[in-house]
Amino acid sequence: MFDRLLNAPLKDTSSMLLTLFLSCSTGLTAGRLSAEDPCLAVGSYKDLCRLAEHLSTQPHQPRASLPAALANIAYEDYCSISFRPQRATWWGKSPTYFETFHRGFVQRDRVQIFTISESETTAIPFSKDDFVYGGSLDAATVPDDLGHAGLKLLHTLEGASEAQELLTFLGASYFRGRSGDTRYGTSARGLAINVALNQDEEFPYFRAFWVVRPQPGDRTVEILALMDSRHVSGAYRFQFAPGSQESRLDVECQLTFRSQPEKIALAPLTSMWMWGDGLQGPPRDRRPACHDSDGLLVRQQVKAGQPAHEWTWRAFARQSYPSVSRIAVDKLTGFGLMQRNRAFYHFDDHNARYDLRPSVWVTPTTPWTDGHIELLELPGAHEGIDNIAAYWVPGGSQAQSKRLTLAYSVAFFAGDHKQQSYVSRATDLRLDRHPGQRTVDLEIRFSGPAVAEMAAESPIQIDTDALRAKVLSKRSERTETGDRLVFLTVQLLEDAPAELAVQLLDGKRVLSERFTYLCPPQTPEFVYPAVYTRQE
Template structure:
């Protein structure tokens, strides 16, 4: 389903609109146009120059595309044989997305083709109605030259004969990938601005892409993207390396502020969790779990892992995890058993985990998790992202302030530097230095990251609420892993636990025949919590003063959250 990313625009909270100070347009010594982009350096120059101009919104979607409904959009079908590079014996080719319905964004597409001189030649991919089949009542002659909504990379995974979709860019700065062993699920974004605040979120858009023509024997493909928004511009480079077990996308970015945002989030991820472990679904839907991801995983050291299982509240919730050294984080689809979902159509058991790994650890920031109630499984209701140190994220007029969480031109190895322009004697203005520079890898694979293979992992969770409010809430958390399997029943690990707004009144560990350990908990509310606040739980298994499990975190609602489900779940109008 290609609409999840666009529906995820609903992440923004209602509130006051952001006031953006627009900069006066300046004349640069050598302006770069879209057709002039050849590599990342020229793209970064373009972004720098555009940051000195006033932001120009994209043109609105014309009719009849603006009036299309879902069924109309699905009747405009791309012809695979019309794909760019389809018949040239190359490992990858490009298919475009039609505009219409919720796909309102306009993007310009270019290919970068080799030339005898060695410099790539930029060639525009023009919109053409001949690229699509329009089923009745759509009429190709009534379709305006509206341009592209996005594109996807198609080709065979290694040693597999059939061509598959590998990576797609559609909607704002969203992109979605998969490995050969998985299907599409959670999405990544280029950047998030003012997310999870009491004001409207600003969504930066990828406005243009340049896709480098691969060699016939290449196992990867490079993509350049220009980002634009009222607050900033950006130059992005993506390098896709598809694989059957793991698909990797290397990301490099130069970001230039027009007006420094109040809050900027790096490497944001979005996903969906409707119900599953700890929360029952609607009475007339028999699927035990419905989600693209079942937890947030954070790596803070070589053998330091934190896991937060999702718990959908009936209201928006934001949790924050302070991190001194971020080695990686991601939205993980840990449970791979079909019976856990029992859905032959959605195949949630095949959805990928999405993992962010900085090129070098990002220090002294925090991971924020936004969980929204969500209306149905077609709408993303989760977001996780990295925030640089708070004091560096707020607007500041100092000239050379830096933030050590990402690289900057002013301070290599750190990340945020204020825009500094240099005036030339003739009155021209040199392009500014990047406000932000960062690089990371985003991976798509099944289950947990391969390096998280020693410590015990929380694989199952159950919550049983008592009929009598005076009795404790009962929880069971199952931990599995090589270290735990080596512990005999007569020497169980100890439990290091903490509760906020509640108390853990019972703790008991039980070893299974498989060598897993089931932790039985009893949780009561704190005296100052009458049931209006969830209980924040954190615990870890310890043996001989060493951790033998990841740190488990959970936001426990005192009562079963109530949701108004649509008719597709309740079977009622």
């Protein structure tokens, strides 16, 4: 049955467009260190859970202020502040070490950082000696007790000659990871509150981190984090396993709510999609595509107690307004924002190298049932602003729980999900609109062993569903490489975008993932600033 997706414009578009870009400017006061600071008593995740629970009984504290010289600093001057590598904690003493981020520009939150070594907790104080101040910023205007903005973890992978930056925590509850063979792209967050509603979103933030010093031979690094916001206090434990082909974070968290928000979003992912399959870019930008990821992939158990799983692929689309789509899920077994197309010629960008951006996949290790995956797509002004978000919205008692305990993993890797190796995937989409006729021709390419192994003369069923549209014709062709091209002609019945779904079957045997797409009647119009087109 076709999963009906909610797609509707949101009223508060101006704040919505900025939240994903400027979210790291939110937070609250993380007080200066004192001998009585309870953070110094945290030596384990259990200790942190007790601290977070106690914090939830206290009134929420306002954000820390930022000196004017740093609050008003230009982006270029902020980027000119660089950390001195030899000042990093454990530099030269361990294959894993970390640096800190300087506060300034939109990085306003004051964050405390500690290390835990042999059950001893030690504060990492802010020091101007850790940084090189370039640009126009006068280091004398920087307070000696400024505090940190976040941290970055560096690790020397097996067989590598030098360390690479593989994980960062910076801004609100954002974190980014990558494997050795990818670059930073899609980000993750600890939690989102009241996202995609007609009100201001609340951004919880990590106000303190504890990095546990790894022992010789350890393959993971443990990082504890204390979350805080108006509605919630939370304890997080991250176990980071860096890798050349895949880096993974195992996440445990306990959330205690001061008051119940209207909506919570778990394991949020944030990305960027400007144009690509189904949408052309600006006339003066020669790049065929511009995106950190090209679709949302969802894996769910079809019926409780049965081993069968269903894969749903939602190719990204941009409307001229912020839109929200929902995919109902009985039992979630995974979801992610994927950079499926990794051919360099698909992007033709020597600078951004979008072909090297990672896919990011969330796997629950505690039951996530009776909820939905929500996809937020914003128009986006340019590629410097993240305009895509996906997250799990729980239902039932989990959505109203005073205390919530979760466990899941977040993996960063190149390309497709390895467990999807047999089922055929939608790897290309082309649209041809007919002005004045309200019809659209779609060409969808399905690739993978399930269709490649089918004989050329074997019939394949094309199962389609359409909401606010009618499928006028459908057929498929086998290519020389064994792929299947599916051709649809669709008549759009309303002014609102049509919701389409396509899946290939051989009798009752599923051959492909379930391709879904939000297709507007007309090509959305966008104004791209000239400064962001590469040919200006």
